[in-house]
Amino acid sequence: MGSAQPESGRKQPVTVSESSIQRLSRYYRTLESAAEIGIKHISSSELASSNKVTSAQVRKDLSTFGTFGRRGLGYSVEELKMGIADILGLNRRYNVVLVGIGNIGRALLDFGEFRRRGFDIVAGFDIDPKKVGSKRKGVDIYHEDDFQEIVKKLDVDIGIIAVPAANAQDVCDAIIKSGIRAILTFAPIRLHVPENVAVRYEDMTIELESLSFALANG
Amino acid sequence: MGSAQPESGRKQPVTVSESSIQRLSRYYRTLESAAEIGIKHISSSELASSNKVTSAQVRKDLSTFGTFGRRGLGYSVEELKMGIADILGLNRRYNVVLVGIGNIGRALLDFGEFRRRGFDIVAGFDIDPKKVGSKRKGVDIYHEDDFQEIVKKLDVDIGIIAVPAANAQDVCDAIIKSGIRAILTFAPIRLHVPENVAVRYEDMTIELESLSFALANG
Numbered sequence: 529m530g531s532a533q534p535e536s537g538r539k540q541p542v543t544v545s546e547s548s549i550q551r552l553s554r555y556y557r558t559l560e561s562a563a564e565i566g567i568k569h570i571s572s573s574e575l576a577s578s579n580k581v582t583s584a585q586v587r588k589d590l591s592t593f594g595t596f597g598r599r600g601l602g603y604s605v606e607e608l609k610m611g612i613a614d615i616l617g618l619n620r621r622y623n624v625v626l627v628g629i630g631n632i633g634r635a636l637l638d639f640g641e642f643r644r645r646g647f648d649i650v651a652g653f654d655i656d657p658k659k660v661g662s663k664r665k666g667v668d669i670y671h672e673d674d675f676q677e678i679v680k681k682l683d684v685d686i687g688i689i690a691v692p693a694a695n696a697q698d699v700c701d702a703i704i705k706s707g708i709r710a711i712l713t714f715a716p717i718r719l720h721v722p723e724n725v726a727v728r729y730e731d732m733t734i735e736l737e738s739l740s741f742a743l744a745n746g
Numbered sequence: 747m748g749s750a751q752p753e754s755g756r757k758q759p760v761t762v763s764e765s766s767i768q769r770l771s772r773y774y775r776t777l778e779s780a781a782e783i784g785i786k787h788i789s790s791s792e793l794a795s796s797n798k799v800t801s802a803q804v805r806k807d808l809s810t811f812g813t814f815g816r817r818g819l820g821y822s823v824e825e826l827k828m829g830i831a832d833i834l835g836l837n838r839r840y841n842v843v844l845v846g847i848g849n850i851g852r853a854l855l856d857f858g859e860f861r862r863r864g865f866d867i868v869a870g871f872d873i874d875p876k877k878v879g880s881k882r883k884g885v886d887i888y889h890e891d892d893f894q895e896i897v898k899k900l901d902v903d904i905g906i907i908a909v910p911a912a913n914a915q916d917v918c919d920a921i922i923k924s925g926i927r928a929i930l931t932f933a934p935i936r937l938h939v940p941e942n943v944a945v946r947y948e949d950m951t952i953e954l955e956s957l958s959f960a961l962a963n964g
Contacts, residue, residue: 741833
């Protein structure tokens with residue numbers, strides 16, 4: 529994982545660290561911005577400096593997935609962008625269901641970036657009778673009791689958990705029962721899931737701790 | 747950065763990747779959970795498996811900051827926990843101001859984890875007259891026009907930006923003008939800040955892309 533490999537064409541990713549995937553997402557954003565302003569080539573040091581990593585790290589991250597760029601010429605912005613999109617599975621759209629229409633749930637529904645990046649929230653769920661039956665940003669809010677039935681009708685790829693910690697595992701179990709194999713959770717507890725289910729934790733304190741590190745070491 | 751260094755006591759961190767800092771935060775959470783259930787020692791492979799990285803990565807991350815653990819014995823949970831808290835600057839509390847009391851702002855105010863982890867939101871700001879003058883979770887909401895004046899009275903370490911993208915740079919400039927040197931932003935735009943200001947981007951699509959990677963490569 530993450531160890532430099534000889535550059536020899538696109539390889540099957542075997543074990544890749546989450547950090548490395550997150551960096552690819554960040555490189556992808558830099559490439560998008562570069563493409564928008566008409567830049568055609570970008571060097572590993574340019575990609576590095578706008579993402580606060582070393583050029584060696586950039587080259588290592590990219591070489592894990594195959595050959596990109598040519599020595600001295602840097603990377604073709606368009607090619608690398610497509611390459612990373614391919615790696616990250618961004619060349620298609622994903623259907624997402626959201627459980628919990630509190631502050632975070634509402635923020636997610638209102639957040640245009642998800643749709644722009646290919647993630648469509650296709651249904652919301654809550655237990656509050658005031659929310660059930662309503663619509664937000666065109667998305668229907670259903671009762672959590674109807675979760676299995678609704679999910680069966682939609683072709684859902686990802687479930688988002690935005691309920692209080694005390695209910696998160698129950699919601700997680702319901703999501704897994706429905707056959708969904710990818711979960712993003714905002715609840716600050718560790719979830720128990722089978723091996724074949726991918727879970728990501730959106731932990732907003734992690735970035736704050738990165739700032740406290742910067743303050744402590746600045 | 748991130749390259750394995752000889753283990754020779756606590757070193758001054760020079761350049762450390764954000765990924766490495768984020769992993770330290772995650773190890774810290776594992777250590778907290780371990781301490782809670784009374785576990786005294788933990789191996790790099792245990793720390794690795796609960797954080798989905800390799801043991802080599804764990805050892806590398808920790809060796810960057812000095813000597814932890816003894817060959818064969820693993821790490822002392824208590825010692826490593828204190829060591830990481832020291833590195834991350836978690837042995838003190840931080841005063842945080844929050845600009846933008848929309849869905850995300852409200853979620854942050856309601857989110858007990860921040861306080862539990864040493865980050866106290868001491869003031870909120872908005873321009874909506876319905877919000878200005880109110881309190882949420884004991885936090886006063888002021889008008890953004892009074893930002894400089896209020897911040898001067900509080901000893902503020904970190905500013906959080908939770909306003910729409912179109913206003914984010916203006917809010918960022920105001921935060922910097924007030925003397926705050928650490929910023930967490932939820933707005934999906936790149937901010938222009940001087941070298942001596944640390945910025946972290948809370949980008950909720952990054953974790954979704956990590957899931958699309960898992961689905962594309964699962």
